[in-house]
Each structure stands twice: as structure tokens, then as C-alpha cells.
Amino acid sequence: xxxxxxxxxxxxxxxxxxxxxxxxxxxxxxxxxxxxxxxxxxxxxxxxxxxxxxxxxxxxxxxxxxxxxxxxxxxxxxxxxxxxxxxxxxxxxxxxxxxxxxxxxxxxxxxxxxxxxxxxxxxxxxxxxxxxxxxxxxxxxxxxxxxxxxxxxxxxxxxxxxxxxxxxxxxxxxxxxxxxxxxxxxxxxxxxxxxxxxxxxxxxxxxxxxxxxxxxxxxxxxxxxxxxxxxxxxxxxxxxxxxxxxxxxxxxxxxxxxxxxxxxxxxxxxxxxxxxxxxxxxxxxxxxx
Amino acid sequence: xxxxxxxxxxxxxxxxxxxxxxxxxxxxxxxxxxxxxxxxxxxxxxxxxxxxxxxxxxxxxxxxxxxxxxxxxxxxxxxxxxxxxxxxxxxxxxxxxxxxxxxxxxxxxxxxxxxxxxxxxxxxxxxxxxxxxxxxxxxxxxxxxxxxxxxxxxxxxxxxxxxxxxxxxxxxxxxxxxxxxxxxxxxxxxxxxxxxxxxxxxxxxxxxxxxxxxxxxxxxxxxxxxxxxxxxxxxxxxxxxxxxxxxxxxxxxxxxxxxxxxxxxxxxxxxxx
Numbered sequence: 040x041x042x043x044x045x046x047x048x049x050x051x052x053x054x055x056x057x058x059x060x061x062x063x064x065x066x067x068x069x070x071x072x073x074x075x076x077x078x079x080x081x082x083x084x085x086x087x088x089x090x091x092x093x094x095x096x097x098x099x100x101x102x103x104x105x106x107x108x109x110x111x112x113x114x115x116x117x118x119x120x121x122x123x124x125x126x127x128x129x130x131x132x133x134x135x136x137x138x139x140x141x142x143x144x145x146x147x148x149x150x151x152x153x154x155x156x157x158x159x160x161x162x163x164x165x166x167x168x169x170x171x172x173x174x175x176x177x178x179x180x181x182x183x184x185x186x187x188x189x190x191x192x193x194x195x196x197x198x199x200x201x202x203x204x205x206x207x208x209x210x211x212x213x214x215x216x217x218x219x220x221x222x223x224x225x226x227x228x229x230x231x232x233x234x235x236x237x238x239x240x241x242x243x244x245x246x247x248x249x250x251x252x253x254x255x256x257x258x259x260x261x262x263x264x265x266x267x268x269x270x271x272x273x274x275x276x277x278x279x280x281x282x283x284x285x286x287x288x289x290x291x292x293x294x295x296x297x298x299x300x301x302x303x304x305x306x307x308x309x310x311x312x313x314x315x316x317x318x319x320x321x322x323x324x325x326x327x328x
Numbered sequence: 329x330x331x332x333x334x335x336x337x338x339x340x341x342x343x344x345x346x347x348x349x350x351x352x353x354x355x356x357x358x359x360x361x362x363x364x365x366x367x368x369x370x371x372x373x374x375x376x377x378x379x380x381x382x383x384x385x386x387x388x389x390x391x392x393x394x395x396x397x398x399x400x401x402x403x404x405x406x407x408x409x410x411x412x413x414x415x416x417x418x419x420x421x422x423x424x425x426x427x428x429x430x431x432x433x434x435x436x437x438x439x440x441x442x443x444x445x446x447x448x449x450x451x452x453x454x455x456x457x458x459x460x461x462x463x464x465x466x467x468x469x470x471x472x473x474x475x476x477x478x479x480x481x482x483x484x485x486x487x488x489x490x491x492x493x494x495x496x497x498x499x500x501x502x503x504x505x506x507x508x509x510x511x512x513x514x515x516x517x518x519x520x521x522x523x524x525x526x527x528x529x530x531x532x533x534x535x536x537x538x539x540x541x542x543x544x545x546x547x548x549x550x551x552x553x554x555x556x557x558x559x560x561x562x563x564x565x566x567x568x569x570x571x572x573x574x575x576x577x578x579x580x581x582x583x584x585x586x587x588x589x590x591x592x593x594x595x596x597x598x599x600x601x
Contacts, residue, residue, distance in 0.1 A: 057339055096508050119514055127512040134502070135509035137534035147531065151514030182538065196513060 041107050041124055041203035041236065043070040043093055048102035050088060062088045064260045066102070070204070075230055075237045077247040080257030081282050086240045087130065089257065090206050093238070094125035123152055126202030130209045132193030136181035141172070141192045144181050148200040159199075166199035167192075169232075171225045187218040194222075198229065204236040205229070211246065223250055248272065248286045248307040256283070273304040288312045336396065336456045342387040344458040348574040349467035352454045355581055359450040362585045363443050369435070369597035371588045372442050378584060379446040382453040396452050397445055404444055408437035461493040466564075483559025491547070499540065506535050 048066035053059050063085050070076050080086045091097040092104050095111050095118040104111050111121045126148075129135065138144040145166055149159045167177060170191040176184065181192055194210065210226065211219040223246060230237045241247055247254060247268075254271045256264040258281045264271050271278070275285045275293060285293075286307045292315075296302040300319070306312050344352075366372045383393055397404075417432025455464065469486035476482050507517070510531045517528050 091508065094512060096511055119516065122512055122514055129505065129509045129512065132509060134506055134535050134539060135513070135531075137531045147510075148513035151516075200513070 042072055042105075043125070043204060043236075044068070044105040044108075045089075045092065046103045046105065048092065048099045048104070050085075050092070050097065050099045052088075054100060062260050063092075063099070066262060068255060068262060068265065070236060070238060071253055072236050073234050074252040075227070075239060075250055077251035077254045078238060078240045078257060079242060079244065079247055079254060079283065080263075081242065084257040085260040086242075086257050087208055090127060090208055090238065090240055093204070093206055094122045094127050096122075096127065123148075123200050124202060125204045125206060126197040126200050128194050128197045128205070128207045128210060130212060132196075133186065133189035135193055135196070136189060139180055140178055141167075141181050141184070142177040144192060145177075145195045145199050148196055152200060162199045162201065163195075166195040169198050169225060169229045170195035171221060187214055187222075190214065190218075190222070191225075202235070204238065206238045206240075208240045209242075210239065211241070211243070219246070226250070242283070244272075244278075244284050244286045244307075248289075256281070268307055269305040272307040275304075336392075336452070337460050338388045338392060338457045340387045340458075342385060342458065344382070344386040344453060347458075347577065348568055348570060349459050349463045350470050350568070351570070351574045351577060352459060353464075353467055353471050355577055356451050356454045358581045358585065359454065360447060362581065362588055363447050363450065365585060365588045365592070366439070366443065367592040368595065368599045370595040371591040372439050374584075374588060374591060375446050376442050379449040379453075382449060386453045386458050388453065388457045392457070393449060393452065396457075397448060400444060400448060404441055407440050407444075411437040411440055462490060465489045465493065466566075467568075470568075481559075483562070487559075495540075495543070498543075499536070502539060503532065503536055506532050 045066050045068050048063055049061075050063035051059055052062045066089065078086050078089065088097065092099055093106075095104070098112060106121055106124060111118065136144050138147065142163055145163045146159050149162050154162070163177070164174065167174065172188065172191045172195055176188060176192075181189060184192060190210070194207070197205065205226075207226065211222055214222065226237060226239070227250060229235075239247070239250065251268060253267050254265070255262060256271060256278070263281060264274065264277070272285060272289055275289055278285050288309050288311075289307050292302045292306045292312060303315065306315060363375055366375050383390065412429060412433045413427065415430060415433035415436050416428075417430035419431040420428060421431055421434070422429040459467075465486050468489070469482055472480070472482045472486075507515075511517075515528055515531060517525065520528070
């Protein structure tokens with residue numbers, strides 16, 4: 040496990056050009072360890088930029104990124120160490136596949152780490168299993184796989200480096216609902232088994248509500264909210280104001296409360312809603328008797 | 329990678345930005361001709377002044393212009409050194425062993441510097457800095473359209489150029505993304521010997537080619553779906569009309585060229601050998 044902390048981060052896209060954009064403003068956060076943290080925000084709110092700071096793909100113009108209380112830019116030559124520590128799965132990661140077999144592609148990261156053949160073999164098979172990739176696909180060309188399988192192969196390529204922190208940028212973008220659910224299940228299982236820190240970037244509230252332990256909400260390059268799902272989704276009005284959607288079930292609950300039913304705040308999954316409605320029905324019945 | 333400003337277009341509001349790109353192409357050609365008309369101190373001085381005026385007219389920061397001159401800096405230094413040491417003249421300034429420096433040599437070095445830099449500033453200010461690449465190819469198609477008479481496929485060339493220009497930012501972005509993805513897997517592009525570095529490029533080039541080809545296929549299908557069949561009978565979305573204002577610069581450049589010739593003939597001064 041590793042602890043990520045960001046202190047007073049400022050980041051500009053295209054600094055000192057006519058196209059300059061102030062992408063991240065005064066970011067101060069600490070990512071909880073051993074949990075799934077969701078980063079949500081509107082398109083262009085700075086989510087993807089933020090996660091690229093975690094492993095030193097981007098360097099902030101001011102402020103510090105600390106991993107295990109160590110400034111990652113202290114020794115710029117050793118930045119690779121943090122790339123292995125914080126595994127970043129980019130958006131649409133299937134574009135990174137290049138080897139002639141899936142096996143070799145997953146092995147690319149571990150090979151760069153300079154591991155032994157045997158260790159690489161272990162890791163590739165383990166990573167493929169975590170990513171939900173059939174062992175028989177390993178010998179195929181990555182370009183023959185379906186979209187969902189390519190995505191899994193790319194995710195396995197990161198998991199194979201056994202990072203302390205796994206960061207996934209929109210891991211389910213462009214997948215059908217079934218593919219999305221199964222990728223999220225794999226991620227959850229991976230997190231539970233190894234008890235690592237996982238960070239997921241998304242703008243889908245529904246997915247985040249089901250998957251994450253805590254949330255970071257970004258708006259216009261700033262941290263708008265942090266907290267557990269309960270805390271964040273109970274501020275539904277603010278989320279809507281930021282142009283973010285709230286889970287559909289939360290919307291239904293809101294409508295119910297507008298109709299005068301006493302609905303507790305912070306219901307954001309269907310399971311919770313079912314529980315609540317059942318108890319409501321029970322108390323109604325008791326009231327009738 | 330993001331900082332690659334292809335064609336170096338600099339967005340601003342200026343008379344040069346507003347000028348019809350077809351006029352700008354013709355002006356550029358005439359300006360190049362003018363720069364070769366210069367023969368003596370006075371005409372070169374006028375040329376230098378005109379370049380500075382162009383910079384002011386185009387409202388492009390001086391810093392960016394200097395950046396544009398940097399690639400030719402070596403050429404400038406080299407040619408001026410050669411000119412200083414190898415030009416023979418009448419007024420000897422310095423003599424030391426085999427080195428003879430004449431005043432004429434110094435002048436011709438200055439002339440060369442002025443000529444090359446005003447060539448670059450002129451084309452830059454008139455075309456690349458003030459015209460978007462797309463407007464430029466459109467204008468090029470118009471300017472070259474007389475060649476259609478002799479069966480040169482001008483439209484097709486212009487379309488190819490437009491598509492190529494259109495996809496440069498996309499490909500740059502894509503390269504950037506793939507590089508980031510491979511860096512996240514520990515790829516290293518800046519260390520190691522030449523062979524290591526070339527090898528490190530494979531994980532970028534292969535995905536880039538794969539996606540470029542699939543993009544090209546998609547684009548061809550999309551164009552066919554919209555019944556694209558070449559330039560025959562095709563009209564434009566934005567049709568440009570020449571306004572009175574657009575003719576003024578053409579008159580000005582003729583006056584400028586005539587001025588240069590007159591200065592060459594009537595104004596005394598150091599003449600380029």
C-alpha cells in the first residue's frame with residue numbers, strides 16, 4: 040500500500056502560449072489507502088490531468104506530489120520508480136497494445152522493470168486472471184481481440200506490474216452494460232484480494248455509487264467535494280448545479296421526498312432503495328393495524 | 329508534444345489576418361521577388377523597414393518571430409562569416425596574415441542577413457502566422473485553378489493537403505496519448521544508447537500506424553457515404569469574395585517593388601557585389 044498526497048498543486052495546459060488553460064487550481068488532497076476512491080467530474084473538469092500527476096506523467100507547475108511522504112520529483116531521474124508504484128490505466132487503453140501476442144504485451148511493463156522470465160510469467164498469468172482474460176487468449180494477437188477483450192488485456196498490462204496503487208481513467212468508457220459490469224466486478228475483486236488502493240475516474244454517478252468507498256468531486260479544475268458516497272450524494276443539489284448527474288435512484292428518492300414522504304438522504308443504490316421501501320411498507324402496515 | 333504548433337498559426341485580430349488568403353499567396357510571391365530586387369544600402373534598408381512594418385501589422389509578438397528565425401540562425405551566421413572573409417573590395421579595413429576584411433564584405437554580410445530574415449519574416453507574416461492551414465489550402469486551390477485547364481488534379485491535391493493538415497493535430501494528440509500510456513508502463517524514450525532509443529519507439533509507432541490506418545479507412549467510408557466523388561461540380565461552404573480592400577495591398581506591393589528599383593538606380597550607396 041502506498042499513500043498519495045497532493046499539496047498546493049497548480050497545473051496549466053500550454054503554459055505561456057495563447058492557448059493557456061489553468062487546468063488544476065489549488066489542489067490539496069490525500070487519497071485514502073486500501074480503498075476504492077472515485078474521482079468524478081464533468082468533461083474538462085481536470086480529472087484526467089489530476090491522475091496523470093500521480094505517477095509523474097505530468098509535472099505540476101507548483102505544489103508537490105507525495106507518495107509515502109516522498110516528493111516524487113525530488114530526483115527526476117528516478118521517476119520510473121513511481122510509475123511502477125502507481126499503475127495508470129489511461130482512457131481507451133486498448134490503443135497502447137502493440138506486441139504480436141497478448142502475452143508479450145502484458146509482459147511489456149514487467150520486462151521494463153527488469154524482472155526474471157519466471158517472475159514475468161507468473162505476473163502475466165496472474166494479471167490476466169484478475170483482468171478476466173481467458174488464458175487461451177494469451178497466445179493470440181491483440182489486434183484480433185474484441186473491444187472488451189482488448190480493454191482487459193490493456194488493464195492486465197498495468198496490473199502485471201503489481202502497482203501499490205491502481206489508477207483507472209474511465210475504464211468502462213464505450214463498453215456495453217454487461218462488459219462494464221463485469222470489468223467493475225473484476226476491479227472490485229482485484230481490490231478485495233490484494234487490498235490495494237484503487238482510484239477510478241469516471242463521470243458516471245451510477246457506477247461510482249456502486250463501486251467506490253469514497254469520492255472526490257472535481258469542478259472547473261478545483262476540488263468541489265470529498266467524502267464518502269453518503270456524504271457526497273446527500274448534497275444532490277450541489278452536484279446538479281455543477282452539471283453532474285446524480286444516480287437515477289437518488290432522483291426517484293428526491294421526488295418521493297418532494298411528495299411529502301420522509302426519505303433519508305444519501306440513498307444512491309437500488310439495494311438501499313429496496314431496503315428503505317420495504318421498511319416503509321412495513322411501518323405503513325403496522326400503522327394500519 | 330502538445331506544443332507543436334503546426335503551420336505556426338498565431339491567432340490574433342489584425343489587418344493581415346483578415347486579408348484574403350489568395351491575395352496573401354500572391355503577395356508572398358511578389359515579396360520574395362522584391363527581396364531579390366534589392367541592390368544597395370537604401371533598398372535593403374527599405375526592405376528591412378517593410379519587414380518590421382509587416383510584423384507590426386500582423387500583431388504577432390516579436391518573441392515568436394525570433395523563435396521562427398532560430399532554425400536558420402546557423403545558416404545566417406555561416407553565410408555572413410563567409411561573406412565577411414571572402415568578399416574582395418576596395419576599402420580594406422583589416423589585414424592580418426592571410427585574413428583580409430573589406431568594408432564591402434561587411435556590407436554584403438549585412439545584406440544577406442537582411443535578405444534571408446526578411447524572406448522568412450515576409451512569408452511567415454503574410455502566410456503561416458496569419459492564415460490557418462485550412463484557409464491556406466483552400467486559397468491554394470483557387471490560385472492554382474488555372475492549371476485545371478491542363479488536366480492537373482488541383483482539387484484532389486488540395487483535398488489531400490486539407491485532410492493531411494486536418495489530421496496532424498489528431499495524430500499528435502494520439503502520439504501523445506500512446507507515449508503516456510507506454511511511459512506508464514515504464515517505457516523510457518530519453519535514456520540509453522541509439523539502439524535502445526529506436527527500440528523504445530516501436531511501442532509507439534505500431535499502435536500509431538494501426539489507428540492511423542483504421543482512421544483513414546473510416547474517413548474514406550464516411551466520404552463515400554456522403555457521395556464524395558472529386559471536385560467535379562463541387563461547391564464550397566465558404567465562398568470568398570474579393571473586396572476593394574483586398575486589392576489595396578496588391579497596389580502597395582507594386583509601388584514597393586518600383587520603389588526598390590528606383591532606389592537601386594538613383595540612390596548612391598554600397599552596392600552588393
